[in-house]
Amino acid sequence: MCVAFLAAVDILGQISRDSLVHSPESFQSSSISTTLDKQLNIYSLKSNVNYNLNLNNLFLGFKEDFKSTIINSFNKNIKDEHYFSLLGEYSFRPYLKFGITFNNDIYSDNRSLAINQVSVTQATFYTRVVPFPRFNVIPFAGISNNKQIGEIDNGYIYGAEFGIDSLEISDFTLNTTARFSNEDISPRRSLNRSFRLNLSNQFENTLMNEVSASYSEQRRDFYLHADSLIASMFNINNNIQSRTETNYYIQDQLILIPERSNILVTFFGRLDWRKIDRETRYVSLQNLTTNSFDTNIEEFKIQFATNARYYYKNFTALFNISFIEREEKHSAKDILEASEIFFEKRRDLEFQKNNKSLQTSLSVLSTLKLSPNDYLSLSLFHRKMEYDTPSENNYDDRDELLSILGFEYRRKVNSLMDVFLQLDGSLNHVVYIYGERSSNNNIRRVLKLTSGTTFHGKRFRTTTSASVMADYTVFDFVDFNPFLKNYSFRRFSVNDSTFIKIDEKFSFTLDGYIMLSEQGDFSWKDFSNNPSRFLQEIYAEPVINYKLSDILLGLGVRFFTLNTYGYEDTKKVEQSAYNSLGPLVRINIDLGSSLFVSLNGWYEFIKMSGNERRELANFTLRMNWVM
Numbered sequence: 001m002c003v004a005f006l007a008a009v010d011i012l013g014q015i016s017r018d019s020l021v022h023s024p025e026s027f028q029s030s031s032i033s034t035t036l037d038k039q040l041n042i043y044s045l046k047s048n049v050n051y052n053l054n055l056n057n058l059f060l061g062f063k064e065d066f067k068s069t070i071i072n073s074f075n076k077n078i079k080d081e082h083y084f085s086l087l088g089e090y091s092f093r094p095y096l097k098f099g100i101t102f103n104n105d106i107y108s109d110n111r112s113l114a115i116n117q118v119s120v121t122q123a124t125f126y127t128r129v130v131p132f133p134r135f136n137v138i139p140f141a142g143i144s145n146n147k148q149i150g151e152i153d154n155g156y157i158y159g160a161e162f163g164i165d166s167l168e169i170s171d172f173t174l175n176t177t178a179r180f181s182n183e184d185i186s187p188r189r190s191l192n193r194s195f196r197l198n199l200s201n202q203f204e205n206t207l208m209n210e211v212s213a214s215y216s217e218q219r220r221d222f223y224l225h226a227d228s229l230i231a232s233m234f235n236i237n238n239n240i241q242s243r244t245e246t247n248y249y250i251q252d253q254l255i256l257i258p259e260r261s262n263i264l265v266t267f268f269g270r271l272d273w274r275k276i277d278r279e280t281r282y283v284s285l286q287n288l289t290t291n292s293f294d295t296n297i298e299e300f301k302i303q304f305a306t307n308a309r310y311y312y313k314n315f316t317a318l319f320n321i322s323f324i325e326r327e328e329k330h331s332a333k334d335i336l337e338a339s340e341i342f343f344e345k346r347r348d349l350e351f352q353k354n355n356k357s358l359q360t361s362l363s364v365l366s367t368l369k370l371s372p373n374d375y376l377s378l379s380l381f382h383r384k385m386e387y388d389t390p391s392e393n394n395y396d397d398r399d400e401l402l403s404i405l406g407f408e409y410r411r412k413v414n415s416l417m418d419v420f421l422q423l424d425g426s427l428n429h430v431v432y433i434y435g436e437r438s439s440n441n442n443i444r445r446v447l448k449l450t451s452g453t454t455f456h457g458k459r460f461r462t463t464t465s466a467s468v469m470a471d472y473t474v475f476d477f478v479d480f481n482p483f484l485k486n487y488s489f490r491r492f493s494v495n496d497s498t499f500i501k502i503d504e505k506f507s508f509t510l511d512g513y514i515m516l517s518e519q520g521d522f523s524w525k526d527f528s529n530n531p532s533r534f535l536q537e538i539y540a541e542p543v544i545n546y547k548l549s550d551i552l553l554g555l556g557v558r559f560f561t562l563n564t565y566g567y568e569d570t571k572k573v574e575q576s577a578y579n580s581l582g583p584l585v586r587i588n589i590d591l592g593s594s595l596f597v598s599l600n601g602w603y604e605f606i607k608m609s610g611n612e613r614r615e616l617a618n619f620t621l622r623m624n625w626v627m
Contacts, residue, residue, distance in 0.1 A: 027062070036619075043069070048063075059089045061088075063083075081107055103120070107119070144183050252268075274297075299326070304322065355396075362380075374412075380403075404425070423449055446469070466495075513537075579608075597621075
């Protein structure tokens with residue numbers, strides 16, 4: 001269905017447990033995957049390699065992740081990301097292990113950004129001590145080389161990790177990880193402090209409780225370009241800004257499963273705190289502006305949710321009620337001996353960003369099996385949000401109501417044919433509290449009807465669907481503002497996907513759609529529409545496939561056309577045309593769970609308005625190899 005079961009809070013079985021950095025756990029898989037993609041003028045390459053080797057008491061593992069994107073436009077943009085990790089560990093005793101790690105991270109972007117060249121290289125030696133089963137204590141130390149916008153810093157990295165994995169204590173199960181790390185690369189410094197705990201308990205088969213808590217603090221120092229005055233005053237090439245982010249949360253989840261009952265109930269609560277502190281190291285009072293002052297951000301969030309599942313014979317229902325309150329505060333940090341005028345301006349600018357939101361939502365999903373061949377489902381989602389800002393100069397205060405309703409009916413006509421019918425509708429109302437922005441108050445109504453059928457025989461399979469969608473947006477004060485216009489968007493589409501098995505080696509596939517869209521000015525009172533733009537879109541891909549053992553070869557044609565029309569009085573007038581036609585090639589090599597290679601490429605002969613012609617090649621190459 002187009003309307004799914006929505007929940008404002010994710011209710012999880014447990015907290016996410018970060019594996020220890022100095023541990024073979026994250027090197028367990030051995031695989032290679034590569035994707036090379038070229039669409040229009042964008043080239044992208046993604047490559048990932050994981051490998052490990054066990055030799056008696058020696059473990060070796062490495063990971064490499066490379067991403068590159070090239071946008072070949074007027075100014076060519078090239079962005080590369082490279083992450084490489086190597087770990088070797090030798091086990092002298094089951095309770096004592098020694099290891100080394102090597103990490104190299106590179107980020108490069110040829111655009112003129114504040115930070116467009118970064119590389120970090122680290123090598124550490126560690127000792128893993130297992131004093132008790134399921135306990136890990138890992139002290140480590142090493143060296144670090146860090147390069148950023150032309151500055152090269154060297155220093156030391158040291159710290160320790162601690163982990164407890166599924167430790168049974170009476171009726172409780174304990175999982176926890178902790179990390180302490182310092183990176184001293186003078187004149188910069190980075191640190192990492194984190195602690196995560198998960199404690200779960202199950203009382204017989206009727207009640208489960210899980211408490212989770214987390215604390216993390218990360219500091220990173222970044223180089224910033226220094227203006228000429230600061231550079232000469234402090235004899236530096238680049239300024240340094242520190243960003244320290246601190247996060248806390250505590251949550252509790254209670255799952256109730258009454259005996260001999262068809263109901264399962266979950267209660268969830270969570271408190272989050274977050275603080276971001278920015279501090280610039282070198283500041284000149286001689287060239288002070290409002291941007292010279294550093295800032296703090298503090299955020300507090302509280303979440304509550306109740307989830308219930310009811311099932312009885314052929315009927316199942318899911319209910320969710322959630323409540324989220326969030327408050328964000330921005331503040332400026334004063335500078336000793338700085339002008340109060342500049343500080344007050346920056347403080348007022350930061351104060352304008354303060355906000356508080358309150359969100360309440362309700363969602364329901366029910367399914368009913370009417371007969372062995374008939375299924376009915378109904379979904380409902382309703383959300384209310386209040387967004388407030390304390391500043392008198394911020395007029396973004398608003399209330400929002402969103403309601404979504406979905407209905408679906410499916411019937412299995414016989415062993416060869418299925419049919420379905422879907423009806424989806426939504427209503428979204430946005431109201432700004434202050435008159436300065438009340439012209440944006442609007443109601444958006446969307447209604448969509450979809451019907452289709454699936455036919456699946458021994459040598460033939462096809463799925464066809466048709467949908468009609470209407471989207472109406474009406475502004476509350478359109479009668480008082482000549483610059484506001486209500487508008488509508490209506491669309492009709494037909495989609496088809498067909499597969500024909502000719503014999504054991506040859507098959508035929510066809511994928512395509514026809515889409516007609518209309519935009520226009522709309523009057524809700526008269527429910528009349530004055531069309532202003534019309535789009536006609538047609539797409540088709542017929543392909544002949546040949547299967548040879550584990551190789552599938554496909555040869556076909558790709559056709560795409562997009563025509564845009566305007567209106568003169570009531571007559572459609574073509575404004576633009578885009579027509580593309582060209583050969584298509586597909587090659588798939590599938591060796592089960594070990595190797596999969598896919599090549600999908602097509603060449604376009606393009607004809608556009610004004611008899612302009614172009615040629616364009618597109619392709620996607622994917623490879624996955626599990627060793």
